[in-house]
Amino acid sequence: MRYVLKKACVFVATLLVISVFVFLAFQIIPGDPTTRMLGTQATPEKVEALREELGLNAPPVLRYFRWLKGFVTGDFGMSYSYNMPVNELLSGKLGITAALTVLSFIMVVLISFPLGILLARFAHSLTDRLFMLFNQIVMSIPPFFVGIIFTYIFGLVLKLFTPGEFIHHADDSAGFWGYLFFPALAIALPKSAMVVKILRSSMVSQLQEDYVRTAFSRGNSHWRVLRMHVLRNAIIPVVTFLAVTLVDIFAASIIIEQVFAIPGLGRLLLGSITGRDLPVVQTIIMIIAVIVITVNFIADISYKYIDPRIRFR
Amino acid sequence: MKFPKRTLALILAVLMLTAALSACSGGKQGETQTETDPTPQSGNAEGANIGEPVMGGDLRVGIAQDLDDTFDPHNIISAGTREVLFNIYEGLVKPDNDGNLVPAVAESVDISEAGDSFTFTLREGVKFHNGETVTAEDVVYSVSRAAGLGADKPMIDGMQIITSVEATDEKTVVVTLGEPNIEMLALLTAGIIPAGSDPAVETVGTGPFKFVSRIPQESIVIEKFDEYWGTPAYVDSVTYKIIDSGETIVMSLKSGALDLVAHLTSAQVNELGDDFTVLDGTMNLVQAVYLNNAVEPFNDVKVRQALAHAIDRQLIMDFLAEGRGAAVGSSMYPAFEKYFVPELVDEYSYDPELAKQLLADAGYPDGFSFDCTVPSNYQPHIDTAEVVAQELQAVGVSMNIKLVDWETWLSETYLGRNYQATIVGVDAAMMTARAMLERFTSDAGNNFVNFSSAEYDETFAAAISCTDDAEQTELYKKLQTILAEEAANLYIQDLCDLVAMRKGVGGYEFYPIYVMDMSKVYFTN
Numbered sequence: 001m002r003y004v005l006k007k008a009c010v011f012v013a014t015l016l017v018i019s020v021f022v023f024l025a026f027q028i029i030p031g032d033p034t035t036r037m038l039g040t041q042a043t044p045e046k047v048e049a050l051r052e053e054l055g056l057n058a059p060p061v062l063r064y065f066r067w068l069k070g071f072v073t074g075d076f077g078m079s080y081s082y083n084m085p086v087n088e089l090l091s092g093k094l095g096i097t098a099a100l101t102v103l104s105f106i107m108v109v110l111i112s113f114p115l116g117i118l119l120a121r122f123a124h125s126l127t128d129r130l131f132m133l134f135n136q137i138v139m140s141i142p143p144f145f146v147g148i149i150f151t152y153i154f155g156l157v158l159k160l161f162t163p164g165e166f167i168h169h170a171d172d173s174a175g176f177w178g179y180l181f182f183p184a185l186a187i188a189l190p191k192s193a194m195v196v197k198i199l200r201s202s203m204v205s206q207l208q209e210d211y212v213r214t215a216f217s218r219g220n221s222h223w224r225v226l227r228m229h230v231l232r233n234a235i236i237p238v239v240t241f242l243a244v245t246l247v248d249i250f251a252a253s254i255i256i257e258q259v260f261a262i263p264g265l266g267r268l269l270l271g272s273i274t275g276r277d278l279p280v281v282q283t284i285i286m287i288i289a290v291i292v293i294t295v296n297f298i299a300d301i302s303y304k305y306i307d308p309r310i311r312f313r
Numbered sequence: 314m315k316f317p318k319r320t321l322a323l324i325l326a327v328l329m330l331t332a333a334l335s336a337c338s339g340g341k342q343g344e345t346q347t348e349t350d351p352t353p354q355s356g357n358a359e360g361a362n363i364g365e366p367v368m369g370g371d372l373r374v375g376i377a378q379d380l381d382d383t384f385d386p387h388n389i390i391s392a393g394t395r396e397v398l399f400n401i402y403e404g405l406v407k408p409d410n411d412g413n414l415v416p417a418v419a420e421s422v423d424i425s426e427a428g429d430s431f432t433f434t435l436r437e438g439v440k441f442h443n444g445e446t447v448t449a450e451d452v453v454y455s456v457s458r459a460a461g462l463g464a465d466k467p468m469i470d471g472m473q474i475i476t477s478v479e480a481t482d483e484k485t486v487v488v489t490l491g492e493p494n495i496e497m498l499a500l501l502t503a504g505i506i507p508a509g510s511d512p513a514v515e516t517v518g519t520g521p522f523k524f525v526s527r528i529p530q531e532s533i534v535i536e537k538f539d540e541y542w543g544t545p546a547y548v549d550s551v552t553y554k555i556i557d558s559g560e561t562i563v564m565s566l567k568s569g570a571l572d573l574v575a576h577l578t579s580a581q582v583n584e585l586g587d588d589f590t591v592l593d594g595t596m597n598l599v600q601a602v603y604l605n606n607a608v609e610p611f612n613d614v615k616v617r618q619a620l621a622h623a624i625d626r627q628l629i630m631d632f633l634a635e636g637r638g639a640a641v642g643s644s645m646y647p648a649f650e651k652y653f654v655p656e657l658v659d660e661y662s663y664d665p666e667l668a669k670q671l672l673a674d675a676g677y678p679d680g681f682s683f684d685c686t687v688p689s690n691y692q693p694h695i696d697t698a699e700v701v702a703q704e705l706q707a708v709g710v711s712m713n714i715k716l717v718d719w720e721t722w723l724s725e726t727y728l729g730r731n732y733q734a735t736i737v738g739v740d741a742a743m744m745t746a747r748a749m750l751e752r753f754t755s756d757a758g759n760n761f762v763n764f765s766s767a768e769y770d771e772t773f774a775a776a777i778s779c780t781d782d783a784e785q786t787e788l789y790k791k792l793q794t795i796l797a798e799e800a801a802n803l804y805i806q807d808l809c810d811l812v813a814m815r816k817g818v819g820g821y822e823f824y825p826i827y828v829m830d831m832s833k834v835y836f837t838n
Contacts, residue, residue, distance in 0.1 A: 081381035082381060082529045089529055151568075156568055159568075163561070163570060164554065164564060164571060165568070259558060259560065261556045261565060271381060271557070277381070
């Protein structure tokens with residue numbers, strides 16, 4: 001319990017530090033929101049008036065605390081570009097990106113666990129070697145590239161989905177998941193390849209351990225040893241990696257959204273950065289930070305349940 | 314984060330910014346070969362039309378950027394926004410695809426002899442999208458709002474010289490100027506909105522389409538307005554899908570998710586195949602290496618002229634778009650036929666030897682090196698910069714390309730004028746020669762190249778106060794000649810603009826300004 005408390009404190013502290021950086025970043029990079037809003041029509045007077053209106057003339061420290069207070073109370077402010085509250089703007093988008101991330105993560109687990117175990121079972125065979133070579137290749141292809149290939153093959157040639165014709169969940173649930181299938185797979189493939197590699201090598205090294213010999217000597221079948229003993233011990237590094245992967249997937253989905261024309265957070269984030277729509281950018285980055293930290297937090301806690309020998313201090 | 318070429322998309326997006334303002338944008342694009350070709354009224358001239366138009370259908374159009382600046386017709390920042398809002402709002406007059414101003418909400422206009430007063434007779438029975446009939450009061454409100462009467466600044470630059478807007482009876486509105494300006498009519502294309510309304514809150518105009526809905530960074534839907542006073546649109550609705558990535562926009566065309574996309578690159582068009590009709594126009598902008606005339610070494614006219622001889626425009630056009638595009642020699646694009654001076658295109662022949670000679674005369678026998686700032690969101694400008702750098706290398710001048718994002722470009726280069734050279738496209742938000750040429754007067758707020766010439770300033774003053782159209786045109790041509798002779802900038806081209814339509818869609822027409830007129834687009838059988 002103390003461990004959890006301690007972690008929670010670190011959690012909050014990390015978020016605070018990130019919030020300072022997020023805030024500072026946009027104070028430092030060139031380009032003022034008013035420049036973009038006024039474009040080439042800007043005159044010093046107009047800029048000044050708009051800055052005043054947006055509250056940008058207050059001292060930075062004051063503005064930071066105003067923003068922080070709003071953030072904590074769930075008031076993320078008004079978007080400069082869209083004339084609507086950031087909450088409203090994000091509500092629809094976050095769900096789409098989250099759905100894509102979760103679907104992709106499930107795919108990673110479904111693809112990589114059976115494969116990793118299978119390859120560990122037949123480690124060093126010819127099939128294993130060939131597959132690991134192939135695996136290495138898949139691992140090194142960036143998701144957006146896989147995405148482009150997928151749109152071409154599955155969208156244009158096989159016509160399994162219509163690139164560019166995103167379907168909202170509210171309109172057609174099956175269509176929504178159907179549209180997300182290929183983008184999710186495009187992200188999942190390279191990630192799966194990495195998980196396969198880690199799981200396989202972790203299991204292969206566990207297979208050298210004494211307890212494995214003991215388990216065999218008790219007459220367990222090969223599969224049973226793998227499943228009941230080796231996997232359990234081999235999984236710790238994999239869980240750590242999966243936590244990182246989940247975050248990676250989230251980041252990758254931002255890029256994949258561009259390729260598949262999915263109106264999620266990614267589009268909005270990029271558009272808002274270009275437009276210096278600070279309330280939107282800051283909120284999205286903070287949301288991402290919360291997700292990253294939460295996932296790692298959960299991963300830390302989960303070790304204990306996977307391996308009771310681990311003690312929290 | 315890097316995406317696969319997000320060229321088009323972003324590009325546009327941002328770029329477009331230009332618009333109303335003044336223009337400089339990196340990317341507007343838009344238009345017109347139709348216009349330059351001798352095919353006056355024809356959409357068909359391009360082979361765009363196959364089959365008979367049918368009424369109805371839902372058209373899906375890909376655009377690269379959301380309308381994230383505004384829906385206010387008097388406060389449009391980006392060209393991409395203007396392009397969409399053109400279908401929703403109309404002014405007293407509106408531009409047609411030949412570049413003429415034709416009556417819209419007004420039925421006729423009478424310009425006083427002195428050129429300082431415009432009397433508009435309103436058209437009978439023009440309806441707003443909310444069902445109300447347009448009254449003189451609405452017109453007075455809209456024009457006063459755009460001109461900033463009662464406020465300290467006009468919403469639309471240039472309209473500040475309007476001193477009063479009065480309804481003399483129910484059908485007549487008189488706009489009075491503080492000084493003669495026969496070009497003011499072009500600014501009176503500003504959208505007419507209901508009296509007292511705030512267009513940022515309610516999007517109500519009189520155009521052929523009415524606004525239905527939007528989802529930020531996803532789509533904008535407009536619908537045919539049944540009570541439109543003029544020629545009704547063919548299609549029932551238009552859905553603009555915002556797709557920022559260049560690859561994705563091409564895939565979406567091929568997959569059938571989109572029917573029409575403008576502002577494509579040659580590479581994108583080459584991927585499309587036979588199912589599409591491609592129209593070839595120009596963007597109505599002047600792409601150039603804009604030089605900061607106030608800093609070394611570009612404050613020396615010899616240096617500027619030397620570099621002008623060192624650039625081979627044809628090579629740039631070949632490299633960028635397989636030779637498409639139109640060479641320019643001064644700050645005017647060819648679609649602006651009335652003012653364009655074709656002879657200036659050849660003012661500086663491509664002659665590296667002469668360039669070296671001129672550089673030596675100017676005191677740079679060994680050349681020099683300088684930084685060229687290029688907005689990173691518009692691939693054609695970046696590609697151009699690479700070719701230019703090669704060409705200049707040949708005469709011993711090394712140009713370092715500095716990529717910056719659009720925001721930075723706006724604040725540092727455009728507004729801050731803190732640069733040596735930059736490559737962008739400059740357009741005219743309004744269809745006036747003045748919009749292109751005023752920025753080069755010595756004290757113009759948007760004279761980002763710091764060009765300064767007493768002769769230019771005098772000629773410009775004479776041009777704008779001139780009330781005779783022919784004489785004014787000559788003066789505007791003279792201004793372009795001065796810019797060319799002084800080599801104020803290294804003029805390159807008006808970039809090509811490619812529009813792809815699915816077979817079975819027709820009617821798209823280029824305008825000499827940056828708009829997409831959806832009311833003329835139709836499906837065929």
